[in-house]
Amino acid sequence: MEVSGLWKVFGNDAGEIINSERRTASKESLLEETGCVLAVRDVSFQVNRGELFVIMGLSGSGKSTLIRCILRLIEPTAGKVLIDGEDICGYNSKRLIELRRHTTGMIFQYFGLFPHRSVLDNVAYGLKVRGVAREERYARAREVIAKVGLKEWESYPPSALSGGMQQRVGIARALATDPEILLMDEPFSGLDPLIRRQMQDELLNIQAEVQKTILFVTHDLDEALKLGNRIAIMRDGEI
Template sequence: MTATSPAETSPTAASENPAILDVRGLWKVFGPRAADVPGSPLAELSRAELKERTGCVAAVRDASFSVRRGEVFVVMGLSGSGKSTLVRCLTRLVEPTAGEIVLDGTDIRRAADKQLRDLRRHRFAMVFQHFGLLPHRRVLDNIAYGLEIQGVKKAPRYSRATEMLDLVGLTGYADSYPDQLSGGMQQRVGLARALAGDPEVLFFDEPFSALDPLIRRDMQNEVIRLHREVGKTMVFITHDLGEALRLGDRILVMRDGALVQTGTPDEVVGAPADDYVREFVRDVSRSHVLTLRWIMRPPEAGDALDGPELGPDVVIKEAVPTVLRADRPVRVVADGELLGVVGAAEVLEVIAE
């Protein structure tokens, strides 16, 4: 059995959180007369053809997507796919060539310099791959730095910085200097500094790619914990599929500056949009990502319908003990409605793949 899209039983858009960030028709073209490319026949050329004909490189091509309030939205792609340029366009660290970026009603592209500075200080923050800590300042001073730039008085900014220090698990390191910390601890300082200003949206540009695997996993766990505790909207850039699947509520896959697919982790793994995405997810253990929605079937004549009950969003791996112990099909139920059933055959087929 091949898993197919469970669109008919997925939550409706009406039940989802509203968008806090809307990106519409975003382009970033580097090169001579870059503004001539969007909306012209040149926009239809491949990246290589555009470069050969005009000398321009389209790093981001006609990107449109929304980020929901409170979600972790992951942008994933190989090196050169345009993901880092995209996130820099969202904060206007790189000026987009065309398109709209609307943050909760505010068009970031139309913001004048003063308004843009205010947006960066109060409404969004960025965590970079390279920590950007001030080496001559203590950890607590580094965390408080953004609040200092905002003009917050000393007592409240250090009180807030101490709260963030504790939140990211660095209690006791307030008086340390960056060079006295490990890479993972330095990244926690950068995260605390970003959180200190209480931004609406946190942007992460491959923040853990320079860390060794064990520390990287610890930092992924830290992001998951912090998101659970503070509920911030996060836009996370990575080239690592495992990281994307662990962190993302939804994943956007990019290739050559264009958007290839946007979906939940199980949608990306279970229904790849094309061969590029299919190759990306080829080695993923489907039982660790797909949910019961993907393998449930309609009840058949003779099925006993008094077996154990599980929700449709339970990951297959987590459902295995219940399914294999049951002597009758497991009922997949949401809001009191029977959506389908799952038996040992359905589970074992996915595991065997």
């Protein structure tokens, strides 16, 4: 995966700003002069296949906006996102949906589990959306549930699980569809320190087995150093 010259400016004159002398202005002066908010400025990097690449930055640095721009959950103002050599910024909605279903998976800080579904049904949901037959999707879901250590919990609702266990369900749900790329937006930041360290170890163990391409966002330097093959530091929308 490669990101090239990616910009995100929130506001009515976003396109004009990045094509004018104002492209080098500070976030503060842009906001004061134009009312536009600069979130990501001319970001470029590559993530190698099978690499766990960490983007680290403080709150407000633009890291969460960046990861959402990569999947076009937020539309970039300019730039390219290349996956397998194709610029997905040119994809229509149908191709973008297919990319999200088959090539990428995303794990958020807040688990996003369906409260009325069991662990098994939550993990199998992405496969259900794909149209995978019930028996096949449940078999795959059970496989990844066992991988994250929740085999005995598959029939329980998320409310019966601790925060760390719920995040394991989120990881299992992402793995169930066997994506090439995982994007993880501060997935452990809402957990207490002991559970957080356990989840970091779990992720490293899982990654050693599955060898996915992972883009991991964090504000924690210790977490970045522990997990990352490489680390990019983000500040004021820049790397």
